[in-house]
Amino acid sequence: MADLLIRGGNPLNGDLIIGGRKNSAVAVVPATIMAAGTSTLENLPAIGDVSTYTEILQQLGARVEGPSGGTLRVDASRVRPDGAPMEMVKRIRASYYLLGALLGRFHYARVGLPGGCDIGQRPIDQHLKGFRALGATVSLDHGEVVAEADELIGTHIYLDIASVGATINIMLAAVLAKGTTVLENCAKEPHIVDVASLLNAMGARVVGAGTDTIKIHGVEELKPARHAIIPDEIEAATYAIATAATRGDVTLLNVVPKHLDSVSAKLREAGVIVEENGDWVRVSAPDRPRAITVKTLPYPGFPTDAMPPMMALLALSSGTSVISEGVYESRFKHVDELQRMGTKIRVEGRSAVIEGVEELHGAPVHASNLRAGACLVAAGLAAQGETRVSGVQHVERGYEHLEDKLRSIGARISRYPDGADSRGDDELRVVNLGPA
Ligand code: EPZ
Numbered sequence: 001m002a003d004l005l006i007r008g009g010n011p012l013n014g015d016l017i018i019g020g021r022k023n024s025a026v027a028v029v030p031a032t033i034m035a036a037g038t039s040t041l042e043n044l045p046a047i048g049d050v051s052t053y054t055e056i057l058q059q060l061g062a063r064v065e066g067p068s069g070g071t072l073r074v075d076a077s078r079v080r081p082d083g084a085p086m087e088m089v090k091r092i093r094a095s096y097y098l099l100g101a102l103l104g105r106f107h108y109a110r111v112g113l114p115g116g117c118d119i120g121q122r123p124i125d126q127h128l129k130g131f132r133a134l135g136a137t138v139s140l141d142h143g144e145v146v147a148e149a150d151e152l153i154g155t156h157i158y159l160d161i162a163s164v165g166a167t168i169n170i171m172l173a174a175v176l177a178k179g180t181t182v183l184e185n186c187a188k189e190p191h192i193v194d195v196a197s198l199l200n201a202m203g204a205r206v207v208g209a210g211t212d213t214i215k216i217h218g219v220e221e222l223k224p225a226r227h228a229i230i231p232d233e234i235e236a237a238t239y240a241i242a243t244a245a246t247r248g249d250v251t252l253l254n255v256v257p258k259h260l261d262s263v264s265a266k267l268r269e270a271g272v273i274v275e276e277n278g279d280w281v282r283v284s285a286p287d288r289p290r291a292i293t294v295k296t297l298p299y300p301g302f303p304t305d306a307m308p309p310m311m312a313l314l315a316l317s318s319g320t321s322v323i324s325e326g327v328y329e330s331r332f333k334h335v336d337e338l339q340r341m342g343t344k345i346r347v348e349g350r351s352a353v354i355e356g357v358e359e360l361h362g363a364p365v366h367a368s369n370l371r372a373g374a375c376l377v378a379a380g381l382a383a384q385g386e387t388r389v390s391g392v393q394h395v396e397r398g399y400e401h402l403e404d405k406l407r408s409i410g411a412r413i414s415r416y417p418d419g420a421d422s423r424g425d426d427e428l429r430v431v432n433l434g435p436a
Contacts, residue, residue, distance in 0.1 A: 006380035012248035021232035024191035026094035037224035082110035100172030130170030154179030201225035233259035245382035249284035291319025308375035317356035334372035367391035
């Protein structure tokens with residue numbers, strides 16, 4: 001697998017179009033299998049998780065066209081409720097949505113336990129609690145979750161944790177149930193509203209998505225629909241933070257500024273200039289960031305997925321910052337790699353104390369998961385010298401056209417085949433990293 005090679009120290013400057021939201025895409029794609037016929041999804045990001053999900057739907061009997069230019073057409077007329085290959089299901093965390101979608105439509109689902117990033121236990125007990133409350137029996141058979149029901153009956157469900165995945169998965173299982181389901185203590189992430197919008201376009205009756213109480217009035221069947229997903233505020237946050245770390249000036253286009261409120265607030269607190277209007281946000285950072293404290297929380301709190309890149313910025317701040325991780329029990333695997341670049345960070349339980357340094361220096365580092373990779377790319381862009389990031393396959397799961405997008409705003413970034421020695425060959429290095 002190729003590595004990313006970054007020559008840092010260049011301020012990021014220019015305009016950048018943000019793509020569709022990864023965590024919405026991996027929920028609306030499985031949702032299309034709930035209706036016989038052809039649904040059309042638009043503004044999907046060109047990322048690994050979408051490709052993987054498209055392959056899984058084909059294995060379940062769906063006929064798909066695309067994704068091409070962000071558009072995917074799914075004919076789910078011939079979908080079967082089992083047959084999702086375990087090795088594909090294990091590639092992504094969001095494969096668990098197949099359970100809710102298949103159980104909801106067929107009253108039967110057999111899906112392998114999900115994969116995804118190594119950021120803690122990540123159980124799905126709340127998902128299964130919801131399925132059982134609707135009348136399904138749920139068991140584990142050789143690493144596969146089997147959920148089946150004679151019928152699904154709407155009921156009152158109170159989530160122990162405001163889980164994004166459980167909120168969406170139970171919504172999927174309940175839209176075709178008999179009667180009304182009231183789901184309480186729901187997560188409120190914007191993409192939950194996105195999934196509900198698609199389901200309602202298909203004929204479902206979901207009200208309250210985006211609040212902590214969602215009511216789902218069961219309907220007889222769903223029809224195919226067309227839906228364009230929302231922009232990715234985590235991709236936007238990542239580029240905003242990388243811009244600040246390089247003291248650049250970038251305007252992010254095709255965003256919903258409201259979805260970025262918590263990130264914009266924290267960047268402003270750190271002294272970064274953030275302007276917004278309509279569908280754009282402009283980030284500029286003439287000076288070194290100030291030290292701040294950050295606590296990650298479910299939406300609308302500061303998003304845990306933007307925390308790793310934020311750490312790269314705060315590593316350069318003029319003072320001591322503290323980041324507290326409020327969602328996962330262990331999401332600091334990127335700290336060891338950052339230390340190789342000259343950061344001064346101390347992890348204490350679910351908090352990291354970050355003593356800002358004047359500058360980072362490039363180093364060979366490894367991305368162990370998606371957002372850790374984003375952190376290391378942001379650090380490499382800000383560092384003096386060359387950074388080589390291995391584990392790019394993790395980053396490509398969630399960031400479309402990463403090198404192209406970064407190069408379009410002035411980054412000197414390229415990739416090398418695994419193990420290629422780029423140290424000694426300046427000619428090769430200059431050619432591959434673009435203009436000095
Ligand atoms: C979604 O994961 C996202 N993934 C994550 O993004 C994101 O970090 C997370 O929501 C929080 O915003 C997708 O949407 C595919 P949760 P999910 O259920 O649904 C615990 C990224 O980088 N929990 O809200 O798995 C869980 O362990 C990824 O894009 C249970 O205990 O998150 C975690 O500590 C990483 N039991 C907390 O709740 C359950 O049944 C929040 O998890 C479910 C969750």
